[in-house]
Amino acid sequence: MKNHSNQLQHFLLGLLAVSMLALASCGKTNQGANTGTLGGNAASKTYVAPGQLDEFYAFMSGGFSGQVSVYGLPSGRLFKVIPVFSVDGEKGYGFNEETKPLLNTSHGFIPWDDAHHPNLSQTNGETDGRWLFINGNNTPRIARIDLSTFETVETIEIPNSGGNHSSPYLTQNTEYLMAGTRFSVPIPQKDVPISSYAQNFQGALSFISVDKVSGEMDVAFQVLMPGIDYDLASCGKNQSHGWAFFTSYNSEQKNSLLEVNASQNDKDFVAAINWKKAEEYLAQGKAKEFPTNYMHNVYNESTQTATSTAKKTVKVLNPADCPGLVYFLPTPKSPHGIDVNPTGEYIACSGKLSADITVHSFANMLKAIDKKDFDGEYQGIPILKFESVLGGVVKEPGLGPLHTEYDNEGNAYTSFFISSEIVKWKVGTWEVLDRVPTYYSIGHLMVPGGNSTKPQGKYVVALNKITKDRYLPTGPELTQSAQLYSIDGAKMELLLDFPTIGEPHYAQGIAASKIVPKSKQFYKLSENKHPYMIPSEKDTKVVREGNNLHVYMTTIRSHFAPDNIEGVKVGDKVYFHVTNLEQDYDVPHGFAVMGANTAELLIMPGQTETLVWYPKKEGVIPMYCTDFCSALHQEMQGYIRVSPAGSATALKWWLGEEKQVQ
Amino acid sequence: MKSFPKILFFLAAAMMLMLFIFPMWQITLIAPQYPKGVTMYIWINKITGSEVGTLQNINILNHYVGMKYIEPDDFKEFKYFPIVVIAMSVLGMALAFTGRWKWWMGWLILGLIGCALGLYDFYQWEYDYGHNLSPTAPIKVPGMAYQPPLIGNKTLLNFLAKSWPYIGGWFIGGTFILGSIATWLQKRKTSVA
Numbered sequence: 001m002k003n004h005s006n007q008l009q010h011f012l013l014g015l016l017a018v019s020m021l022a023l024a025s026c027g028k029t030n031q032g033a034n035t036g037t038l039g040g041n042a043a044s045k046t047y048v049a050p051g052q053l054d055e056f057y058a059f060m061s062g063g064f065s066g067q068v069s070v071y072g073l074p075s076g077r078l079f080k081v082i083p084v085f086s087v088d089g090e091k092g093y094g095f096n097e098e099t100k101p102l103l104n105t106s107h108g109f110i111p112w113d114d115a116h117h118p119n120l121s122q123t124n125g126e127t128d129g130r131w132l133f134i135n136g137n138n139t140p141r142i143a144r145i146d147l148s149t150f151e152t153v154e155t156i157e158i159p160n161s162g163g164n165h166s167s168p169y170l171t172q173n174t175e176y177l178m179a180g181t182r183f184s185v186p187i188p189q190k191d192v193p194i195s196s197y198a199q200n201f202q203g204a205l206s207f208i209s210v211d212k213v214s215g216e217m218d219v220a221f222q223v224l225m226p227g228i229d230y231d232l233a234s235c236g237k238n239q240s241h242g243w244a245f246f247t248s249y250n251s252e253q254k255n256s257l258l259e260v261n262a263s264q265n266d267k268d269f270v271a272a273i274n275w276k277k278a279e280e281y282l283a284q285g286k287a288k289e290f291p292t293n294y295m296h297n298v299y300n301e302s303t304q305t306a307t308s309t310a311k312k313t314v315k316v317l318n319p320a321d322c323p324g325l326v327y328f329l330p331t332p333k334s335p336h337g338i339d340v341n342p343t344g345e346y347i348a349c350s351g352k353l354s355a356d357i358t359v360h361s362f363a364n365m366l367k368a369i370d371k372k373d374f375d376g377e378y379q380g381i382p383i384l385k386f387e388s389v390l391g392g393v394v395k396e397p398g399l400g401p402l403h404t405e406y407d408n409e410g411n412a413y414t415s416f417f418i419s420s421e422i423v424k425w426k427v428g429t430w431e432v433l434d435r436v437p438t439y440y441s442i443g444h445l446m447v448p449g450g451n452s453t454k455p456q457g458k459y460v461v462a463l464n465k466i467t468k469d470r471y472l473p474t475g476p477e478l479t480q481s482a483q484l485y486s487i488d489g490a491k492m493e494l495l496l497d498f499p500t501i502g503e504p505h506y507a508q509g510i511a512a513s514k515i516v517p518k519s520k521q522f523y524k525l526s527e528n529k530h531p532y533m534i535p536s537e538k539d540t541k542v543v544r545e546g547n548n549l550h551v552y553m554t555t556i557r558s559h560f561a562p563d564n565i566e567g568v569k570v571g572d573k574v575y576f577h578v579t580n581l582e583q584d585y586d587v588p589h590g591f592a593v594m595g596a597n598t599a600e601l602l603i604m605p606g607q608t609e610t611l612v613w614y615p616k617k618e619g620v621i622p623m624y625c626t627d628f629c630s631a632l633h634q635e636m637q638g639y640i641r642v643s644p645a646g647s648a649t650a651l652k653w654w655l656g657e658e659k660q661v662q
Numbered sequence: 663m664k665s666f667p668k669i670l671f672f673l674a675a676a677m678m679l680m681l682f683i684f685p686m687w688q689i690t691l692i693a694p695q696y697p698k699g700v701t702m703y704i705w706i707n708k709i710t711g712s713e714v715g716t717l718q719n720i721n722i723l724n725h726y727v728g729m730k731y732i733e734p735d736d737f738k739e740f741k742y743f744p745i746v747v748i749a750m751s752v753l754g755m756a757l758a759f760t761g762r763w764k765w766w767m768g769w770l771i772l773g774l775i776g777c778a779l780g781l782y783d784f785y786q787w788e789y790d791y792g793h794n795l796s797p798t799a800p801i802k803v804p805g806m807a808y809q810p811p812l813i814g815n816k817t818l819l820n821f822l823a824k825s826w827p828y829i830g831g832w833f834i835g836g837t838f839i840l841g842s843i844a845t846w847l848q849k850r851k852t853s854v855a
Contacts, residue, residue: 522715524714556722557722581718582715582718582722583713583714583715583718583719584713584715584718584719584722605715631726631800631801632726632800635800
C-alpha cells in the first residue's frame with residue numbers, strides 16, 4: 001500500500017508539473033484566443049450566412065447520451081440528434097412499437113448506452129456517405145445509421161465482449177467493423193473469483209461483416225485473445241489493407257486499482273491481426289462454434305418496423321491454432337489511440353502516459369515477421385522486436401498523446417489530453433510543425449476524412465472533455481464542447497467554440513455534397529408496407545380483437561381520422577396505428593394521448609407509427625397533434641371515450657359528422 | 663409532297679400531337695415556405711405536379727379557403743379534348759397534301775376557335791374553383807376570390823400564382839405560326855402560278 005501511495009504522489013507531482021508547463025505554453029502560443037479576442041477574420045471563416053449551407057457534415061458521438069449529433073461545419077450549428085442507443089421521447093424512439101426492438105439485447109430491453117466512435121462507411125478507403133456506424137460501449141453493440149434518412153436502422157450485440165470500446169473502426173471497403181473488448185471476461189461467462197483474472201479471463205476481438213448492398217451486419221468471427229484490455233483500433237489501408245491493429249493496456253493482467261497496477265510495464269502491445277489470413281483459416285474450418293446469446297435487430301424501411309432475432313452461436317478462432325494470425329508490437333506506456341496514416345504505411349500509437357508518439361512501420365513489421373525477428377511471446381502470441389517494427393518517434397511533442405488524424409499533405413495532428421493541445425507533425429520526418437492549445441483537455445480530434453485514404457483537410461475539430469469557464473455556467477453540470485481550428489495555413493488557427501450533446505468522443509466529417517443528393521425528403525405512401533398502414537381516410541377503422549383495439553388512423557393537415565372514438569373500455573390495450581398521409585417535405589405530424597405511459601409519436605410524411613395506450617379510468621380522453629403542422633394545427637385534436645370494463649358502449653368512430661359505422 | 667409549304671403545313675398540324683408529350687399549361691404557387699414553388703401541370707388529358715404529392719398538397723392548401731378538391735376525374739374535357747386534338751391534327755396533315763391554301767386557312771381558323779373555346783373553358787373552371795367556396799371554410803376573407811389568372815401573375819393571400827403556357831402550349835403557338843407561314847407561302851406560290 002505504501003508503495004502505491006508513493007507512486008501516486010509521484011504521478012500527481014508529475015501531473016502538476018505538466019499542467020504548469022501546459023499553462024505556460026498556452027500563454028506563449030495563443031494569448032488572444034484564451035481571452036476570446038480572435039484574430040481578425042476568424043469569425044468570417046465560420047460565418048455561414050442565413051439561408052446558406054455548410055460545407056461539411058460533422059457526426060459526433062453523444063458519449064453517455066448514447067446518441068449521435070449532426071452538426072454543420074464550419075458554422076458549428078446543430079441539425080439533429082439521431083437517437084441510437086438511448087430512448088428519445090422527442091422522436092418516440094424506443095417508445096413506439098416500430099423502434100422498440102432496436103434496443104433489444106440478450107439482457108432484455110435497454111434504454112441507454114454509452115456511444116463513442118462514429119465511423120462513416122468507406123469504399124476504396126474514401127467515405128462514401130452511405131452509413132454511419134457507432135459502438136455502444138457498456139452493453140457491447142454496434143448500430144448502423146442510414147444516411148439517406150438519418151435514422152438508426154440496425155443494432156447488433158457483440159457476444160463474449162465486456163465493453164465494446166475498440167469499435168467500430170472499419171476496413172477500407174467496409175468489409176468488416178472492429179469490435180474489440182475493453183474489459184476481458186471469462187468466455188463463456190462463469191462464476192469465478194475476480195482474482196483468477198490471469199487464468200480465467202480472455203479478450204474477444206470481433207470482426208463484424210457488412211453486406212455491400214444492404215449494409216446488414218453479422219458477427220463473422222472472433223479472435224480469442226489473452227485477457228488484457230483492448231483499447232482502440234485502426235484498420236490497414238492500401239498496402240496494409242487486410243490487417244487490423246488494436247492497442248491494449250494492462251499487460252500486467254490486473255483486476256483492481258488499474259490506474260496504478262496497469263501502468264507498471266514499460267511497454268504494452270499493439271495486436272496486429274491479419275484478417276485476410278483469418279478468412280483463410282475460416283475457410284479451412286479452423287473456427288470453433290461457441291454457444292452464446294446475442295441479439296440482432298433490423299429496421300425494415302419497407303415495413304417501417306424493426307424486428308429482433310436471437311443468435312445462438314459465434315465462430316471463434318484461437319491464435320494457437322492459427323499461426324501467422326496475430327502478432328504483438330511492443331508499444332510504450334499503455335497506448336490508447338492508434339491511427340493508420342492515409343498511405344497505410346505508418347501506424348501512430350499514442351502511449352497515453354508517454355511524452356513521445358511511437359509510430360510503427362507496416363513495411364518494417366512485414367520484414368520482421370518474415371525474419372522471425374521475435375522478442376519472445378506473450379500468452380503464446382509472438383512479440384515482434386520493438387526496434388524492428390519502429391518507423392519513427394515524434395520526440396516530446398507534448399504530454400498524454402491520445403489520438404491522431406491526418407490531412408492530405410502528409411501532416412498529422414495529435415491530441416494531447418494532459419497538456420491540452422493539438423500538435424501538428426510531419427509524417428516521415430517526425431518533426432513538430434505547430435501546436436495550439438485546446439480549452440480544455442482534448443480527447444479525440446477530427447479532420448474531415450482524416451482517418452481515410454483521402455482526407456479533405458481544411459479543419460480540425462477538437463473534442464474536449466472539460467469546459468470550465470468557456471461558456472455561461474449552468475450549475476455543476478456544464479456543457480461539453482468542440483472547437484474548430486483552421487488547418488489551411490502553416491499555423492493552425494482557432495475559429496470557433498461550440499457546445500455538444502453528451503460527451504463527444506470521436507467524430508466524423510464528410511463533404512455535404514456526398515450526402516445531400518441522396519437525403520430522403522419523405523416516405524412514399526405507395527412504398528409503405530407497414531402491416532397496419534392505410535392509404536386513405538376512406539380506410540380508417542377500429543378493430544376489436546378481444547381486449548386489443550387496433551385503431552387505423554390517418555393524419556393530414558389539419559385533422560386526425562377518426563378524431564372521435566367511442567367503445568374503448570378500461571382494461572383494453574389500444575394500438576393507435578397512425579399513418580401520416582402527407583406527401584410533402586417537412587410536414588410531420590405528432591400524436592399524443594393524455595395519460596399514456598409512453599412518449600408521443602412523431603410521424604414523418606408517408607410513415608406509419610404505433611402508440612400503445614392502456615386506458616385505466618373511464619372518462620373522455622383528449623388526444624392532439626404535437627408538431628405545429630399548419631395554420632389549423634391547434635384544431636388538430638380529438639377525443640376518446642373510455643367506458644367501464646364490460647359496458648355496452650358500442651364501438652364507433654367518426655370524423656366530422658357522427659355516423660353509425662358498421 | 664415535295665413543296666416546302668406543304669411540308670411546313672404538315673409539320674404544323676403534326677406539332678399539335680406534342681400535347682400528348684408535354685403539358686400545355688402550368689400554374690405555380692410561390693410563398694416563402696415554398697421556395698421552389700408548387701407547380702401543377704395541365705395536360706390535354708390529365709393534371710400532374712412537379713412532385714408525387716403536388717396535387718394533394720395544392721388541395722390541402724386550397725381547403726383552408728374552402729376551394730373544392732381538384733379531382734382530375736371531374737374534368738370531362740380530359741375525355742374529349744384528346745379526340746378533338748387528334749382529329750384536328752389528322753385533318754390538318756391530310757389537308758397538307760391538297761395544297762389548297764384556303765382550306766388550310768379554314769383549318770387554322772377552326773383551330774383558333776377551338777383554342778379560344780378551350781381557354782374559355784379553362785377560365786370557367788378557374789372561376790368556379792376561385793369563387794365557388796365552401797361556406798364552412800376555415801379561412802374566410804370578405805370579398806376575396808381565389809381565381810388564378812388566366813395568363814400572367816397574381817397575388818392570392820400569401821401566394822403568388824403564376825399561370826403560363828408550358829411546352830405543349832408553346833407547340834400549339836408553333837402550329838399557328840408555322841401553319842400561317844405555310845398558308846401565306848402557298849397562297850403566294852398559287853397566285854404566282
